Amino acid sequence: MSVMFLPLRLIPLPVQCVVVATVLDLAFSRDASLREHLQGLNGKSFHIRVLDLTQEFYLGFRAGKAWVHPKHEGACDVVIEASSTGFARMCFTDVDPDDLVFEQILKLSGDSEAMLRFKKLLAAADLDWEQELRSSFGEFFGSRVAKAAHALVAAEQRIQQGSQHALQDYLNRMDTPNQERLQTWQAGVEQLAHNISRHKGKLTRLEHRLDHLDAS
Numbered sequence: 001m002s003v004m005f006l007p008l009r010l011i012p013l014p015v016q017c018v019v020v021a022t023v024l025d026l027a028f029s030r031d032a033s034l035r036e037h038l039q040g041l042n043g044k045s046f047h048i049r050v051l052d053l054t055q056e057f058y059l060g061f062r063a064g065k066a067w068v069h070p071k072h073e074g075a076c077d078v079v080i081e082a083s084s085t086g087f088a089r090m091c092f093t094d095v096d097p098d099d100l101v102f103e104q105i106l107k108l109s110g111d112s113e114a115m116l117r118f119k120k121l122l123a124a125a126d127l128d129w130e131q132e133l134r135s136s137f138g139e140f141f142g143s144r145v146a147k148a149a150h151a152l153v154a155a156e157q158r159i160q161q162g163s164q165h166a167l168q169d170y171l172n173r174m175d176t177p178n179q180e181r182l183q184t185w186q187a188g189v190e191q192l193a194h195n196i197s198r199h200k201g202k203l204t205r206l207e208h209r210l211d212h213l214d215a216s
Contacts (some may be wrong), residue, residue, distance in 0.1 A: 016057070019133075021068035022136050040117045041121065042063065045060035045061075046077065048080045048081075049079065050082070050087065051081055077111040078110035078114050079109045080106070081109075082105060084152060088152045089153055091127070091149065129145075130142055
């Protein structure tokens with residue numbers, strides 16, 4: 001699904017589908033061990049949505065081969081949603097897709113069995129998208145795609161780091177305690193509670209003495 005994060009807003013979606021279909025077809029046809037996984041997905045279809053680009057296309061399996069189309073009639077078995085950066089992380093970094101699902105960056109819904117079979121296929125294929133694109137479409141295209149993908153991931157990381165720093169600066173201006181200050185405050189509160197308890201004890205003893213004096 002590499003086309004999701006390319007700077008391809010100007011490239012027609014059908015062309016993007018051809019790119020993905022070509023890579024998958026070549027990669028799957030090379031490895032005979034993938035036939036069982038492909039057969040298990042026959043008739044299954046996946047609706048893939050790239051949220052920030054408002055793009056969507058469809059991936060399916062028929063006769064042991066994958067197809068990728070910009071349109072599809074009928075319901076799909078699984079819906080896969082992520083931002084362009086999320087798909088870039090899945091295809092061009094070593095991040096585990098399960099981690100992306102756990103972080104809610106990659107969202108899956110639909111037939112759980114189809115999801116599992118698709119996951120097993122991708123794990124068995126172990127696609128190197130950069131290499132596959134270079135082999136299928138040339139060094140220039142493959143390197144440009146990989147560069148764009150890594151740039152997207154790096155840009156998102158910078159934004160997240162900047163947001164975290166901005167939040168910390170805001171909390172500091174509010175005099176919100178950091179962990180060290182919070183521990184100091186907690187120790188102070190505990191000491192104060194101890195002192196209050198000790199004074200309460202003294203007050204109780206004085207009250208008992210006064211009661212004794214009044215009784216006498």
